[in-house]
Amino acid sequence: MAVRGYGSRWRWVTMSGGGSGWWWRSTPINVDQRLRGRLLDAYPVSAYRVILPYGRITKSARILPVSIEIEVASSFPADKVFKVFSDFDNIAPKVNPDVFKSIETIEGNGGVGTIKIFTFGDAIPFTSGKYKVDAIDTSNFSYNYSFFEGDSLMGILDSINHHIKVIPTNGGSIFKQTVVYNCKGNDKPSEDILKAEKEIYEKTYKAIEAYVIMTSVSIEIEVPSSFPADKVFKVFSDFDNIAPKVNPAVFKSIETVEGNGGVGTVKIFTFGDAVPFTSGKYKVDVIDTSSFSYNYSFFEGDCLMGILDSINHHIKVVPTDGGSIFKQTVIYNCKGSDKPSEEVLKAEKEIYEKTYKAIEAYDISN
Template sequence: MAHIISHTEILNVDAADAWMCCKHSDKVLPDLLPEFFAKTEILEGDGGPGTLRVLHFGPAIPQAGAAKERLDTVDDATMTLSYTVVEGDPRYVNVTGVVSFASTGEKQTKATWTSKYDVVGEAGPPEHVKNITALMFKTFEKAVQSKKTATHTETLDASPDAIWSAVKQENAILPKALPHLFESCTFAKGNGEVGSIRISKMGPAIPDAGELVEQVDVFDDAEKKVGYTVLKGDPRFKYVTAVVQYAPGPTAGTTTATWNATFVPVEENGVLDSKFVVAVWKARRGWGRCAKLTHSLTHTHTQSQSAWPGRRGSSRNLGFVFGGAAGAPGLCGGVTVTQRERTTIDSINQSNNQSTTPPPPPLLCSALLSSAPF
């Protein structure tokens, strides 16, 4: 006959925050409770259903050794996680458990753990597991209460649609636009939707960073909003999660970008700087600008095919596209061209005047991205 043991704790934090700590307990617990949880080893999976992990217990419970668990469900909607113990304390078999979080008020959460098990021999109830669970819940509360926040807002001179289009293509954009920061960006799971895992290999400007591993938590096309959790990254932080949103800016064709992050630093006075995020925003802005320029270039070429045999006034000369002589300031689709971009464009014009074929739009995009003042 199966036995049941349970524990309930009231935590003075928001349920969503406690749930996020539970989902990422493989990082939170060894950091804050190393005497009980030495480390968590992921054998298979990415933290979702089917993940196989080993909990290595610390010196406070030397008799426990390690326990291998399989995650059966990880439900964000109900903030519930269920698991099966594959290998563990030999006194208990057929062990399953459910952990859930429910809001009971502002910054108040009911955390519940329930486990079913069979006993081998004369073993009594696993009260030590119940006590560890109570400690784990209070650790989640402590982690949330010690978290810090960071925010940054900036106006970008490209439309929200253009910026959002760049967000969807940034695995290709970032290594080209910011090669000193990003060597490569690839999805290890998914393709950008919620639950996707992205691995970014850092560039030479961050030589000791290695890889940045992020999980997509939010991806909202209608609101142009994306949220992520850093699974592996800067060792100065135990936990980082953020939401970025792109809204219409103060004037037509501009975007107000807002970044809100929550983090737990290793050092008490640690801060999370927004410079990295701003650099990425400017890369997206550069892509948005070049997308508009490319559209204008293509449109002008369509309207002016008869002018193509390499003459300076033809649409192949980008000075014409911008509505001014080569080297002069101009506009394209409402986008002001900076002097730095202008210089790059003029060099393209000079090269193009040696040919009778129009420059491909990707060449223009690459030039603008590489010349954008990041």
């Protein structure tokens, strides 16, 4: 129902809904101020729209979204869980291929505004969905994205918003995800669909954690700097040119073989005589200059030692009162039970620490 007015003459419109359209019938009526007030009191604005003369007051119907809440407890600290989630695009298709056939970046550099496409597996009644990254806050372990196109919207949704946050706890952390389904009209996803989607995400996150526990080892690198975070990140952005100059025994050369330097760019490391490997190819996964973070993954080469699927590097420069801290997590994803030795892990950690200190010294002198 709505009441539309022109001066003191009003039109009573009775509205009925069915399917995806609306139809109405109307009868001119005269109402005074008191009747208008009674109409507003009698019909809740959550269900109807009432427009008063001259557009002085408008009360509109609200189509409320529906949502689901997902919580998965972890024994890992929040920063580690968030780093693992940052590699969701690569891990999810491995641990749950029936749901996530592939997740690919089609526009952007991995930061806010990046557009990706989900291609769903055989267990899902949809084929694909496009989403945009809305927010990334690595300091608070939060990540928001929104599906805006694809049959995953089921023809009844304008969008699906995902709000993700990892919350530290005494024993580890809790992965929390709120999924908000923004409906076009009165039609909403069924309870069965909501339940199924919740179970899918819970199952996938638990599988990802199990995958990481079983198939990976990692090292943590921290190098404090007297320079502010933005300057350190800017210097790191020139790593390809500076590293072979300051540590040629390790980094003989770093060359781009595909791409323009953004997300998806493929580069090749050619190692020097101090390293027992010849080369390795890696792909740029994420660049977020606003939060001083950069992720890349080795996927090919003898640096994988024949026992690794990939090596993920998560880099972040954290501001401090006296300057900043360069932090790097290196995750070695194993094919099977064989893992890099403690000696190899220790040597790689020392190499990166030495190189970053040398890069800072180079920048000071130049």
